[in-house]
Amino acid sequence: MTASEPAISFTFGDSRDLNAELLQLVRDGVKTATCGALRDFQDGAQPMPQVGRRDIALDWDGNPALMIETTQVSIHAFRDVPDDFALAEGEGSVSEWREGHIAYFTRNGGYDPDMLLVCERFRLIKVLT
Numbered sequence: 001m002t003a004s005e006p007a008i009s010f011t012f013g014d015s016r017d018l019n020a021e022l023l024q025l026v027r028d029g030v031k032t033a034t035c036g037a038l039r040d041f042q043d044g045a046q047p048m049p050q051v052g053r054r055d056i057a058l059d060w061d062g063n064p065a066l067m068i069e070t071t072q073v074s075i076h077a078f079r080d081v082p083d084d085f086a087l088a089e090g091e092g093s094v095s096e097w098r099e100g101h102i103a104y105f106t107r108n109g110g111y112d113p114d115m116l117l118v119c120e121r122f123r124l125i126k127v128l129t
Contacts (some may be wrong), residue, residue: 008047009056009064014108016060022091023057023065026124031090037105038075038116049073049120056128064128072121078105079113088121 012022012034025031041048049055049070057066076082078101086097105111 007053007055007067009058010046011058011060011062014104019060023059025090026057026066026068027127029124031088032123033085033088033090033119033121035081035085035089035101035117035119037109038118039109041118049118049122054125059129066127067125068122069125070120070122074119075116076119077113078111078115078117081117081119085119085121 011019012026013019022031022034036046040046051070051073054067054069056064057068059065076085083094086094089097091097091100102111105115
């Protein structure tokens with residue numbers, strides 16, 4: 001897949017409330033990064049982020065909410081995620097980020113401190129709703 005391919009649509013979070021919160025953090029310029037378990041990309045459930053590709057973040061009802069552009073992609077073990085990346089996710093302190101993500105991954109396939117994460121930095125291109 002290359003950056004010239006069509007945008008991918010995706011949803012932040014795993015609940016209506018979390019989705020709304022994360023979309024607002026992006027709108028406010030606080031959230032400029034996101035991550036997901038590498039296992040979710042390997043099984044074909046999600047396409048890997050690509051630098052330069054513009055993607056559409058959906059609201060919980062499936063409506064286009066934001067257009068973002070991926071600026072950087074890296075892979076880290078959960079325990080090795082850099083503090084500056086955790087803070088760029090905009091979800092509180094590094095310890096709050098770790099706590100929230102342990103809970104998220106536990107709900108969504110399991111957590112392990114050695115699990116690999118796809119860490120994506122992005123910039124907001126356009127607010128759609």
